[in-house]
Amino acid sequence: MSPRGEDALIIPALEPAGPRRSRQERAVIVTDLLSGTICLSTREGPGPWKGFKAFEQESPVASFPELYEGHAGILERERGEHGRKCVGTLCSYVPVELIHSFGVIPVRIWGRPENVDISDALLQPFICPPVRQLMALGMEGRYEFLDGIVHCYTCDATCGLYNIWVRNLKPGFSHMVSLPYVDIDEARAYAVAELEALVDALESLTRQGFSPESLGRSIALYNEARSLSREVYRLKAGGFRADYLDIHYMNLCAQVLPVETFLPRLEEFVEELPRRGRGSGGRARLLLSGSVINDDSLLAFIEQRGGEIVADDTCLGLRLLGDAIPDREPLESVASYYLGRTPCASRADFPSRKRYILETVGAFEVDAVIFVHQKFCDAHLSDHPFLKRVLDDAGIPSTRLELEGVGFDGQVRTRIESFFEMLEAR
Amino acid sequence: MSGEGRTTKRLKANAALRQIIEDFYADAHRAKAEGRPVGWIPPMNGLIELFYSMDIHPVFPENWAPICAAIGTSVENFARAESRGYSTDLCGYFRNNVGYALDGIDEENQPLGGMPAPDFLISFGAGCVPTMKTFQVLCDHFDVPVFRADLPQVAIEDIREHHIRYGVTQIKRLIGFLEEITGNRFDIDRLSRAVAYTDEACRLWDAIMDTRRARPAPFSAAEIGIMFVMVTRHGTRVAVDFLREVLEEVTGKVDRGEGVIPNERIRLFWDNIPLWYNMRLFNYFEKWDAVVVAETYTSAWTMRMDPDRPLESIAYKSLTSYPMVSCVSLNKRVELIKRAVSDYGIDGAILHSNRSCKPISMGQMDIQRVLLEELSVPSVMFDGDHMDASRFSMAQFQARIDAFMEMLLQRA
Numbered sequence: 001m002s003p004r005g006e007d008a009l010i011i012p013a014l015e016p017a018g019p020r021r022s023r024q025e026r027a028v029i030v031t032d033l034l035s036g037t038i039c040l041s042t043r044e045g046p047g048p049w050k051g052f053k054a055f056e057q058e059s060p061v062a063s064f065p066e067l068y069e070g071h072a073g074i075l076e077r078e079r080g081e082h083g084r085k086c087v088g089t090l091c092s093y094v095p096v097e098l099i100h101s102f103g104v105i106p107v108r109i110w111g112r113p114e115n116v117d118i119s120d121a122l123l124q125p126f127i128c129p130p131v132r133q134l135m136a137l138g139m140e141g142r143y144e145f146l147d148g149i150v151h152c153y154t155c156d157a158t159c160g161l162y163n164i165w166v167r168n169l170k171p172g173f174s175h176m177v178s179l180p181y182v183d184i185d186e187a188r189a190y191a192v193a194e195l196e197a198l199v200d201a202l203e204s205l206t207r208q209g210f211s212p213e214s215l216g217r218s219i220a221l222y223n224e225a226r227s228l229s230r231e232v233y234r235l236k237a238g239g240f241r242a243d244y245l246d247i248h249y250m251n252l253c254a255q256v257l258p259v260e261t262f263l264p265r266l267e268e269f270v271e272e273l274p275r276r277g278r279g280s281g282g283r284a285r286l287l288l289s290g291s292v293i294n295d296d297s298l299l300a301f302i303e304q305r306g307g308e309i310v311a312d313d314t315c316l317g318l319r320l321l322g323d324a325i326p327d328r329e330p331l332e333s334v335a336s337y338y339l340g341r342t343p344c345a346s347r348a349d350f351p352s353r354k355r356y357i358l359e360t361v362g363a364f365e366v367d368a369v370i371f372v373h374q375k376f377c378d379a380h381l382s383d384h385p386f387l388k389r390v391l392d393d394a395g396i397p398s399t400r401l402e403l404e405g406v407g408f409d410g411q412v413r414t415r416i417e418s419f420f421e422m423l424e425a426r
Numbered sequence: 427m428s429g430e431g432r433t434t435k436r437l438k439a440n441a442a443l444r445q446i447i448e449d450f451y452a453d454a455h456r457a458k459a460e461g462r463p464v465g466w467i468p469p470m471n472g473l474i475e476l477f478y479s480m481d482i483h484p485v486f487p488e489n490w491a492p493i494c495a496a497i498g499t500s501v502e503n504f505a506r507a508e509s510r511g512y513s514t515d516l517c518g519y520f521r522n523n524v525g526y527a528l529d530g531i532d533e534e535n536q537p538l539g540g541m542p543a544p545d546f547l548i549s550f551g552a553g554c555v556p557t558m559k560t561f562q563v564l565c566d567h568f569d570v571p572v573f574r575a576d577l578p579q580v581a582i583e584d585i586r587e588h589h590i591r592y593g594v595t596q597i598k599r600l601i602g603f604l605e606e607i608t609g610n611r612f613d614i615d616r617l618s619r620a621v622a623y624t625d626e627a628c629r630l631w632d633a634i635m636d637t638r639r640a641r642p643a644p645f646s647a648a649e650i651g652i653m654f655v656m657v658t659r660h661g662t663r664v665a666v667d668f669l670r671e672v673l674e675e676v677t678g679k680v681d682r683g684e685g686v687i688p689n690e691r692i693r694l695f696w697d698n699i700p701l702w703y704n705m706r707l708f709n710y711f712e713k714w715d716a717v718v719v720a721e722t723y724t725s726a727w728t729m730r731m732d733p734d735r736p737l738e739s740i741a742y743k744s745l746t747s748y749p750m751v752s753c754v755s756l757n758k759r760v761e762l763i764k765r766a767v768s769d770y771g772i773d774g775a776i777l778h779s780n781r782s783c784k785p786i787s788m789g790q791m792d793i794q795r796v797l798l799e800e801l802s803v804p805s806v807m808f809d810g811d812h813m814d815a816s817r818f819s820m821a822q823f824q825a826r827i828d829a830f831m832e833m834l835l836q837r838a
Contacts, residue, residue: 121791122791122792123788123791124779124781124784124787124788124790126515126781126784126787127784127788153552153578153579153580153754155555156554156555156752156753156784156785156788157784157788159579159753159754159785160753160756160784160785160788160789161788163581163753163754163755163756163757163788163789164753164756164788164789164791164792167756167757167789167792168792176580176581176584178578178579178580179578180551180576180578180592181550181551181552181574181576181578182551182574182575182576186592186595186596186599187576187592189592190578190588190589190591190592193586193588193592194588197586346555347551349549349562349565349574350562350563350565350566375515376515376784378516378517378520378555378556378559378784379555379559381512381513381515381516382512382516382520382555382556382559382560382562382563383559384511384513385510385511385512386562386563386566388511
C-alpha cells in the first residue's frame with residue numbers, strides 16, 4: 001500500500017534470457033490467435049502456421065534497419081493477405097498485448113523531421129517536435145492505412161495530439177486509456193477497469209469476443225520479445241560488438257512490427273552478437289536520457305565520436321522491457337505490468353527517476369549521461385535540474401542536448417564534442 | 427486607452443474581494459503561527475472541501491502565481507528558477523512557484539506575506555504535467571510528509587463509475603493521512619455541508635455568468651478575479667456570501683440596463699487564461715464599443731455537487747474541473763464554446779495562444795474552424811503567455827486586434 005515512488009524499482013534485468021520458444025511454437029501461438037483456436041495442442045510439426053513468412057524462411061531474415069524501413073509493406077501484407085487490422089499507438093503505455101490478443105497489430109506511430117510546418121494548421125509552434133512531426137505525417141495521409149488509434153494518457157502534448165488527431169483525421173476507431181500513477185491495490189482494480197473498457201472497444205472493432213487464453217498467448221510472445229531485447233542490452237553491456245544504432249532499430253522494430261515477425265530476427269540477433277566478439281573497450285560508456293529520440297545521425301555521431309551508448313532512459317528502450325508478465329489472471333497481470341514498469345518522466349516522481357538513473361548507471365557501469373531533450377518537453381525539462389544534481393552528487397558527468405525537430409545541428413554537435421573533450425581530459 | 431497595466435474594475439464587489447484575498451493569505455499565516463499544519467495542494471479539485479471540513483487551511487501555489495504576476499514579483503521568481511537550471515520554456519506557474527519555493531520564500535516584502543512554508547504536501551499524478559512536476563520539485567525541496575495520489579485524466583464524456591469509485595478510494599486514503607497529520611477528525615456531515623456550500627457557489631456562479639447574456643452585459647472579463655473564491659473558498663460560506671453580493675449587484679445592473687460601456691456594439695468570447703500581469707487588456711476592446719462577455723476559463727466551475735453523496739461529489743469535481751477547460755476533453759470544450767456563442771450572442775472570439783499552457787492552447791485551431799465553419803463567428807489568435815510578460819508583444823497584439831475589430835465592425 002505504498003505510493004509508486006516508494007516501491008521497488010524494476011530495473012533492467014541483466015540475467016540471461018529465459019528458455020525460448022521455437023519458431024514453430026511461436027507460429028502456433030500466432031495462428032491460434034488469428035484462427036480463434038484456443039488450444040495450444042499442436043506445438044509439434046509444421047501445423048497450420050504456413051503463410052507466416054517470418055516463420056517459414058530458413059535463410060537469414062532482414063536486418064533491423066531493413067525490417068524497419070519495410071515495415072509499411074509488412075503491415076500491408078498482413079492486412080491484405082491475412083485480413084489483420086492495424087491500430088496506431090501514441091505511447092509506450094498502450095497495452096499492446098491486449099490489442100494483439102484480438103489479432104490486431106499494434107503499430108507505434110511517430111513522425112519525421114520533414115514538412116513539419118504543415119502541422120501549423122493544427123498545432124502551435126511551441127508544441128514539442130515529436131508531436132508536431134507526427135501530426136504532420138498524419139495530415140499527409142501517411143497513416144491512413146491504420147484502422148484506428150489507441151492512446152494511453154501520459155503527457156499533455158500527446159493527449160492534445162490524440163484529441164486533435166481524432167477530430168481531424170477521423171479514424172474509424174479511437175480509444176484512450178487513463179492508467180493510475182500510484183501502484184496500490186485500488187489502483188490495480190481501477191487499471192483493470194480501464195483495460196476492460198479497452199476490451200469492450202476492441203470487441204466492437206473486431207466483432208470478436210475477448211479470450212483470456214488468447215491474451216495469455218500474446219503475453220507469452222511479448223514476454224519473449226522483451227526478454228530477448230534485454231539480453232541484447234546485456235550482451236552489449238558485456239562488451240560484445242554492437243552499435244547502439246542496431247539496438248535503436250531493434251527497438252523501433254519492436255514497436256512497429258507484428259511481434260511474431262520481430263521475434264525471429266531478434267532471436268538471430270541475440271545468437272549473432274556473441275559471434276561478433278568483443279570490442280576493444282576503452283570508450284566512455286554512456287546512458288542516453290530523453291523521450292523519443294529518432295535521429296539516427298545523432299546516435300551514430302555520439303558513438304563515432306568515441307562514446308558507447310550502453311543504456312538508455314527513453315520512450316523506446318530499456319524502460320519498456322519490464323519483467324515477464326505472469327501467466328495468470330491475464331488482465332490483472334497486464335495492469336500490474338504497466339503500473340509496475342519503470343515509469344517514464346511524465347508518470348514518475350523524483351525518487352523513482354533518481355532510483356532508475358542511479359541503478360542503471362550502476363548496473364551498466366555508465367561513465368557519463370547525455371540528456372537528449374526535445375524542445376518544449378515539460379516532463380523532461382522539469383526533471384533535468386534534479387537529475388543533474390543527482391548525477392553530480394554521484395560523480396557522473398552529464399550534458400544536455402536540446403533538439404528542435406530539424407535534425408541535430410552544429411550547436412548540438414559542438415556540445416557533444418566539448419563533452420567528449422571534457423571526458424577525455426578527466 | 428493604452429490597454430496596459432491593471433484593469434479598471436467597476437463592480438463594487440471588488441472591495442469585498444480585496445478583503446477576501448487578504449483574509450485568505452492572513453488565515454494561512456495565522457494557521458502557521460498557531461502551529462496548525464498548512465498543506466500546499468494542487469488546484470481545481472475536490473480536496474478543498476475536505477480541507478475546510480477538517481479545519482485545515484489549504485494553500486494553492488497555482489493561485490499564488492497570478493498574484494505574483496499581477497504585482498510583478500514573478501520576474502524575480504522566474505530568475506530564481508532559471509538560476510536553478512529550469513528551462514524558460516516551462517510553464518510560468520511552474521517557474522514562478524519553483525523559484526519562490528526554492529529561493530524566494532524567505533525574502534521579505536512578498537505580496538500578501540507570501541505562502542507560508544508547507545507542513546505537508548499533496549502530490550498528484552497528472553492534472554497537467556507542469557503542475558505535477560511543480561509538486562515533485564516541492565516534495566524534493568521541503569522535508570515534510572507527502573501524500574501521493576492520482577488524478578486520472580479522462581474526457582468528461584468518458585467518465586464512468588469506476589473512475590468515481592477510484593476517486594473515492596483515494597479520498598478515503600487522504601482522510602486517513604490528514605487525520606494523522608493534523609489530529610483533526612473527519613466528519614462526513616461537515617463534508618456534506620462543505621459540498622453544499624460549493625454546490626450553492628456553483629449555482630450562484632452560473633447565475634452570475636448568465637447575467638452577461640443581457641445586452642448590455644453588466645460586467646466584462648476584466649472582473650474575472652471574482653473567480654478567486656471559486657479557487658480558494660469553495661466549501662465555505664465566504665464564497666457563497668460573496669457570490670450572492672455579486673449576483674445582487676450584477677442583476678441590479680441588468681435591471682437598470684447598465685452595461686460595462688454605454689454603447690455596447692460587439693460581444694466577444696475569450697479563450698484561454700488571461701494575462702495576469704495585464705488584466706487591463708480586457709478594457710482595450712472598449713474603443714470599438716466591444717466587451718468580452720464569456721470565457722472558457724470561467725466555465726471550469728459549471729458543475730453541480732450532491733451533498734447527499736459528498737465523497738462522490740468531490741471525486742467527480744476532481745475529475746472534471748481541469749478537463750472542462752483543457753484539451754483532455756476537446757470535444758466537450760468545443761461544445762461548450764458553441765453553446766456560449768449562442769447563449770451570449772458572440773460576434774467574435776479572441777484566442778490567446780498561451781505559451782505557458784499547452785493543455786489549454788492545444789485544440790485552438792479546431793475551435794477557430796468550428797467557430798467559422800459551423801457558426802460563422804470570426805476569431806483571431808494572438809501569441810502570449812499567462813505569466814511571462816516578456817512573451818507578449820503589445821504592438822503585435824494591437825496590430826492583430828485592431829484589424830480584427832475593424833472587420834467585426836464592418837460586419838456589425
